Amino acid sequence: MKSNYEKFKSVCSILEKYSFDKSKLIPILQATQEEYKYLPQEVLTFISSALNISPANVYGVATFYSHFSLIPKGKHIIRVCDGTACHVKKSESIIEALRKKLNLNNSQTTTKDMLFTLETVSCLGTCGLSPAVVLDGKVYGQMTPSKAIALIDQIKE
Amino acid sequence: MEKYLMINGIKVFFDNEKNILEVIRKAKIELPTFCYHSELSTYGSCRLCMVEVESMGIIPACSTPPSSGMVINTNTEKIINLRKIVIELLLANHDRECTTCQKSQSCKLQTLARRLGIETVRFKNVVRKTDKDLSTYALVRQQDKCILCGDCVRFCDEIQSIGALGFVNRGSKSVVCPSFSKDLELSECVYCGQCSRVCPTGAVIPRSEVKEVWKALSDKNKKVIVAIAPAVRAAIGEVFGFTRENGTEAAGKIVTALKIMGFYKVFDVSFTADMTIVEEANEFLERIKEGNNIPLFTSCCPAWVKFVEQYYPEFIKNLSTCRSPQGMYGAIARRIMPNVLSVKKEDLVVVSVMPCTAKKYEARRRELANNGEIDIDYVITTQELAIMIEESGLRFQDLDAYAFDMPLGFKTGAGVIFGNSGGVTEAVLRNVASDITGGEYDESEQFSFVRGDDGIREAKINLLGRELKIAIVYGLKNARQILRELKTQKRKYDFVEVMACPGGCIGGAGQPVYNDLATRKNRTRILYENDKTLELHKPQDNPYVQKIYNDYLGSKPGSKKAHEYLHTHYTYKKRFKESVKISEKNSKGLEVNVCFGNHCMKKGSKEILKHIVDYVENKNYKDKVNIAASICLEKCFSAPNVKVADTTISHASNESVKEAIDKEIK
Numbered sequence: 001m002k003s004n005y006e007k008f009k010s011v012c013s014i015l016e017k018y019s020f021d022k023s024k025l026i027p028i029l030q031a032t033q034e035e036y037k038y039l040p041q042e043v044l045t046f047i048s049s050a051l052n053i054s055p056a057n058v059y060g061v062a063t064f065y066s067h068f069s070l071i072p073k074g075k076h077i078i079r080v081c082d083g084t085a086c087h088v089k090k091s092e093s094i095i096e097a098l099r100k101k102l103n104l105n106n107s108q109t110t111t112k113d114m115l116f117t118l119e120t121v122s123c124l125g126t127c128g129l130s131p132a133v134v135l136d137g138k139v140y141g142q143m144t145p146s147k148a149i150a151l152i153d154q155i156k157e
Numbered sequence: 158m159e160k161y162l163m164i165n166g167i168k169v170f171f172d173n174e175k176n177i178l179e180v181i182r183k184a185k186i187e188l189p190t191f192c193y194h195s196e197l198s199t200y201g202s203c204r205l206c207m208v209e210v211e212s213m214g215i216i217p218a219c220s221t222p223p224s225s226g227m228v229i230n231t232n233t234e235k236i237i238n239l240r241k242i243v244i245e246l247l248l249a250n251h252d253r254e255c256t257t258c259q260k261s262q263s264c265k266l267q268t269l270a271r272r273l274g275i276e277t278v279r280f281k282n283v284v285r286k287t288d289k290d291l292s293t294y295a296l297v298r299q300q301d302k303c304i305l306c307g308d309c310v311r312f313c314d315e316i317q318s319i320g321a322l323g324f325v326n327r328g329s330k331s332v333v334c335p336s337f338s339k340d341l342e343l344s345e346c347v348y349c350g351q352c353s354r355v356c357p358t359g360a361v362i363p364r365s366e367v368k369e370v371w372k373a374l375s376d377k378n379k380k381v382i383v384a385i386a387p388a389v390r391a392a393i394g395e396v397f398g399f400t401r402e403n404g405t406e407a408a409g410k411i412v413t414a415l416k417i418m419g420f421y422k423v424f425d426v427s428f429t430a431d432m433t434i435v436e437e438a439n440e441f442l443e444r445i446k447e448g449n450n451i452p453l454f455t456s457c458c459p460a461w462v463k464f465v466e467q468y469y470p471e472f473i474k475n476l477s478t479c480r481s482p483q484g485m486y487g488a489i490a491r492r493i494m495p496n497v498l499s500v501k502k503e504d505l506v507v508v509s510v511m512p513c514t515a516k517k518y519e520a521r522r523r524e525l526a527n528n529g530e531i532d533i534d535y536v537i538t539t540q541e542l543a544i545m546i547e548e549s550g551l552r553f554q555d556l557d558a559y560a561f562d563m564p565l566g567f568k569t570g571a572g573v574i575f576g577n578s579g580g581v582t583e584a585v586l587r588n589v590a591s592d593i594t595g596g597e598y599d600e601s602e603q604f605s606f607v608r609g610d611d612g613i614r615e616a617k618i619n620l621l622g623r624e625l626k627i628a629i630v631y632g633l634k635n636a637r638q639i640l641r642e643l644k645t646q647k648r649k650y651d652f653v654e655v656m657a658c659p660g661g662c663i664g665g666a667g668q669p670v671y672n673d674l675a676t677r678k679n680r681t682r683i684l685y686e687n688d689k690t691l692e693l694h695k696p697q698d699n700p701y702v703q704k705i706y707n708d709y710l711g712s713k714p715g716s717k718k719a720h721e722y723l724h725t726h727y728t729y730k731k732r733f734k735e736s737v738k739i740s741e742k743n744s745k746g747l748e749v750n751v752c753f754g755n756h757c758m759k760k761g762s763k764e765i766l767k768h769i770v771d772y773v774e775n776k777n778y779k780d781k782v783n784i785a786a787s788i789c790l791e792k793c794f795s796a797p798n799v800k801v802a803d804t805t806i807s808h809a810s811n812e813s814v815k816e817a818i819d820k821e822i823k
Contacts, residue, residue, distance in 0.1 A: 005739050005770050008786060012763055041337055042735035042788075046753060048336075049733060049788045054320025054345065055336035063326045 007035045011043060015050050022051040025061055029068060038069040066121075074110045074117035076155055079134040080148075083123030086131040094131060095120060097145030101152055116152070160225040165232065171223050178206050178218035186231055189240065189269050191357045192306040193219045194672075196659070197315055203306050204243050205269070209233050237273075244270050249280035251358070252301035260359030263670040266304060292340035294521055294536075295348035295514040296361055303333055303360035309352035317657065318634035319464075321346040333360070345467060345732050347633070349460035349657040350514030350666025363514045363667055366535045367544055373506040373534070374419045381506040382494065383415055384424035384486050384565065388512035388576030388662040389539045390687070391680035395669045396543040397553040400679055404573070404687035409558020411510075414546050416559060422498065424565035426509065427572030429485040431696035432705070433457065434571055434581070436723050437479045438588040438696075439714035441652065445621055450474045452628075452643070452650040455581050456725075457481040459519035460657035464633050466730040469640050471794045475653075478724040482575065483509050483516055484525050487532030488722045489565065493709050497564065508535045510542050512576065512665035515657070524725050538667025564701040570688030571696040577681050578631045578661035579607040579614065582654045587695045590620060608685070610678070612659070613639065631656045631664075729791045739770065739784040746781040747821050749801050749814075754789025756796035762786075765797060768811040772818070781822055 002010075014031045018024040028047060033039055039062050048058040062068045078098065082091050098104075098118055102111050110117045126132050129141025135151055161170045162180050169184040176199065181188050191203035199220050206218040211228035215236065218229075230236075247266060255261050287300035307324065310333060314320045321344040325332050335344035353361040373381050390408040394400045399407075412423045441453050456462055456477040465472050480488065490507045494500070509516070519525065520533040537545070546553050560566065571584035586604040607616050607627065612635040616627045628650045630636050636655045642648040658664040663680035664671075671677060688694065696702065711718035736750060751757075751766045766786065773782045790798045795807035801817040 004737075004741060005766075005784075008737055008739060009763075009767075012758075040737075042737045044337075045733050045735045046737055046786065046788050049754060050758065052755065054314070054323070055733070056320050056323030056334075056344070057314075059336040060323040060325055064324075 002035065008043075010035045011046070015047070020051055022053050025051065025053070025058065026065075029058075029062060033068060038072045041070070044070075072110070072114065074114050076115060076136050077117045077119065077134075078148075078152075079119045079121045079124075081122075081124045081126070081130070081132040081134075082120040083127065083130075085123075085127035089131040091120075091131040094133065094143055094145050094148050098148055098152070101149050115156075158225075160223070162223055163226075163228040165230060174223060176219055177208070177210075177221050177223045177227065177229060180223050181208070181218055181229070181231060188218060188231060189272065190219060191265060191269075191304060192308060194308060194312075194355060197308070197311045197355075200307055200311065203304075205240055207236055207239055209236055215239070240273055241275060244273055244275050245278050245280060247304050248275070248278045249282055250284050251282075251304065252284050252286065252299070253282065258302070258359045259362045259365060260302075260356075264359060265357030290341050291364070292342035293346070293348065294364060294517040296341060296346075296350055296353055297364045298334070298341060298361050299359060300332055300334070302358045304358055305331055305333065306357060307333070308355040308357065309333065309361055312351050312355050313346075316632050316634055316659070317347070317349060317351065318637045319345055319347060322352060343734075347460040347463040347467070347657065348515040348518045349633070351658060352666075353514065354666045354668075354670055363538050363540060364517065365541055365544075366517070366537050367541050367548075370508055370535050370537060370545070371548075373508070376506075378504055379506045380421040380498070380500045380504055381419070381508060382422040382424065382490060382498075383420045383508040383510060384426045384429070384490070385411055385415075385510040385542075386426040386483070386512055386516075386576065386662065387430060387573045387580075387684060388665060388668065388680070389510050389542065391576060391663050391683040392512065392539050392668040392671075393543060393553075395671070395676065397546075399554055400676075400683075402683070403690055404683040405690055406558055407683075408687075409560070410553055410556045411542070412559040412561055413556045414549070414551050414553060417551060418545060418549055420508075421500075422562040422565075423559075424486070424490075425561045425568050425572075426482045426486055426511075427568035427575065428565045428699070428701065429489065430482040430572035430575040430584070431569055431699045431702050432485050432723065433479055433482045433575075434584045434588050434696040435702060435706075436485075436714050436719060437477050437581075438585045440477055440479060441585065442589065442621075443715065445625075445651065452653045453477055455654045457575070457581060458515070458656045458658075458662075459513070459522075460515040461633065461636060461655045462727065463515070463518075463730060464636065464657070465640075466727055467732050468637070470729045470791050472640060472643075473727045473729070476727055478726065480525065480723055480725045481516075481519065482572075483511065483519060483533065483536075484725060485723050486565070487520065487525065488527070489705070491527065491530075491532040492722065493705070494565075506535075507533045508537065509533055510537050510539065512539050512662045512668045513658075514538065514666045516667070522725075524728060539665075540667055540669060543669065564704065567699060567701045568691070569693040569696050569699050570691040571694060572699075573687050573691065574684050576662040576684050577608070578656050579609065579629045579654065580661060580684070582607045582616075582627055582629050582652065584696060585652070586618065586620075588697055610660075625651045627651065628653045630654065631659055631661055633657050731791050733788045736785040736787040739766070739786055740779075740782065746778075746783050747802055747818065749782055749784045749818065750787040750790065750799065751784070752788075752790040752792075752796070752798040752800070753786040754791070754793060754796070756793040757789065757798055760796040762797045762799075765799060765809060765811060765814060769799075769814060769818070772815055778818070778822065782818065 044058050045055050048055040080095050124132050131143050133140045133143045159170050161168050164184050171180045174180045189205040192200045201217050201220040207215050208218045209215050209230045284301050290298035310322050313322050390404040394407045415423045454475045495502045517536045520536045574580035583604045612632045614629040618625050660677045664677050751762050792798045797809050799806045799809040799814045802821050806813050
């Protein structure tokens with residue numbers, strides 16, 4: 001785990017790398033999210049001040065894209081595809097099973113122990129593997145609720 | 158060859174119009190729009206200005222440039238249905254409590270629903286009820302009235318360069334609000350309120366204090382005094398259907414109306430505007446003589462003052478320390494009037510009528526308070542005054558005109574033109590010129606070269622044995638440009654007048670809502686003509702101003718007493734209160750804040766932070782020191798800054814910070 005200081009130092013380097021160019025806001029936010037795993041409010045404020053744009057502007061961009069998160073995410077990120085192909089192959093039942101397994105209620109996406117975050121995505125472009133699940137960047141195809149739960153159990157062990 | 162469009166079968170010529178909407182409107186067809194404002198960038202979101210163009214199909218007029226020979230139809234059945242659906246969908250997602258909405262009758266959504274013949278809304282109402290944002294005295298935001306046209310967002314960003322409001326989320330979850338969905342009070346908003354003027358609905362409105370004023374009026378033990386700002390008389394007629402006079406009639410009718418409502422005395426802020434000039438001109442002469450804090454910035458506009466305090470603390474010293482006319486009225490009303498009117502201090506209620514939403518904020522500024530007590534109890538806008546007149550059932554247009562009460566009712570033309578952009582400058586020149594030369598400069602047209610419509614105007618005049626350079630600015634984006642160029646010495650001025658609103662106070666957000674330049678220009682005309690009808694034009698000739706100075710303010714401008722009553726001070730208004738945590742643990746130890754504002758970053762705050770982190774590590778202070786990166790400490794001109802406990806170290810170095818940490822820990 002990086003220390004707060006290292007993370008902040010990285011944000012400064014990111015800003016320098018993009019020469020404090022406001023038109024590079026999105027790549028700057030992407031790189032910042034890599035560091036913190038989400039976008040803390042005070043860091044967004046810092047970025048807006050450094051780029052000389054209003055915080056409302058930065059906040060607008062950060063809330064527009066579902067890729068950006070303003071709340072901390074879990075250690076492991078599970079993305080269940082809910083695109084058309086996966087949806088007709090019952091991706092919903094996978095989502096339901098995972099929610100139950102992880103004890104997440106409707107609006108919650110991250111477990112209390114900060115171990116897992118469950119997200120849905122609109123299409124991964126791997127419709128041939130539908131229904132698909134991505135766990136920490138690795139794609140798993142032709143999933144079923146029980147296979148998905150097995151993945152979680154594997155990590156927990 | 159002349160360029161033309163065929164609009165509904167009629168040939169319409171055009172030359173420089175940037176889109177076909179402008180050409181269509183030139184042809185006297187009022188194509189409906191929500192999101193189009195000629196002064197703002199084209200957004201094209203409301204889809205109401207759709208027209209049918211031969212061989213192009215249905216296109217938005219606002220974002221289509223004209224090309225000669227286009228055949229355009231603005232009213233086909235298809236388009237009419239399309240517009241109706243747009244309005245119906247908006248209404249389905251709108252809080253339709255029109256009867257109790259403050260924007261009723263000046264609401265564009267309401268007007269267009271009627272104009273386009275909407276008889277039923279075929280869709281279920283799905284609006285999510287939201288709470289009002291009542292965090293400021295100036296404005297009220299109500300999300301469920303918002304139609305997402307983005308006019309407020311663009312005005313705040315493009316004309317005022319503030320960007321306090323922005324779009325948040327996307328699709329059906331989109332809303333407009335300040336950053337991090339905070340209350341407006343916590344944003345960078347300067348309360349100019351222009352968002353409420355351009356808002357087609359009631360999603361942002363000036364905060365009303367009408368109820369409170371009625372309550373004070375009905376209290377038998379209270380004497381309620383009121384003063385009206387110059388710009389109010391220029392616009393109130395619009396509500397009651399007379400706009401062709403010169404302001405004298407309107408002002409007189411306002412006095413009558415206010416007297417009928419039960420106000421004890423009705424004064425004119427133009428009187429204290431005269432005082433402001435006398436005091437400010439004196440300050441200007443002193444600064445010129447000593448060569449200090451030049452250029453002098455006017456300080457009558459509270460939105461501009463907050464802007465400087467927030468973004469350019471290094472220029473605070475340039476702001477005139479004179480209170481605004483409202484501020485002076487407050488001081489005189491609260492501290493001198495009880496004596497003059499033989500009213501007990503605690504029985505006096507002080508009200509002002511302003512064209513402005515920021516004045517509501519100004520009245521509550523702690524810098525204007527006297528021993529913690531604010532001078533002005535309530536500030537109502539021209540809009541609220543009109544509502545009070547209507548509530549009273551008065552036929553305003555038929556009222557007789559009455560005279561203002563003395564002594565704060567007598568004014569010269571200088572105090573009246575204050576409401577126009579350039580008015581303060583012109584008034585100061587009238588004062589300074591005759592003071593210096595002793596000559597007769599009483600013609601009201603003498604300095605009319607400072608008038609005009611442009612957002613940045615310059616003037617030169619030979620006075621005081623030198624050439625004085627003057628800038629007159631409206632719109633805060635223009636002001637930002639001037640400040641930037643003053644900083645880099647690209648421009649040099651002796652006197653800078655800034656008003657936040659287009660056209661000055663007459664275009665204020667508290668005025669009746671207007672959407673066309675002609676209305677604004679008419680207001681400007683009214684004030685200049687009002688000046689002409691008055692007997693005196695130089696503020697120093699006002700005998701009542703002289704009398705107040707003689708009786709209460711040490712006989713002359715700039716005296717000790719005058720400073721106590723008529724001047725104020727300014728403070729840094731920190732924009733951001735956030736800081737980024739650097740320490741791992743949250744100990745209750747010593748707070749060390751390294752500024753990471755732009756200036757400090759350039760001057761090496763990164764290196765200083767590294768040193769502090771290393772030092773704390775080496776000395777094993779980890780449990781005793783809390784390090785954070787602050788944005789920002791607002792002392793940009795002495796960058797880099799580090800705050801150790803409560804002391805800010807300016808021009809900080811590794812050594813000075815280490816020393817301070819050691820000292821605090823031991």
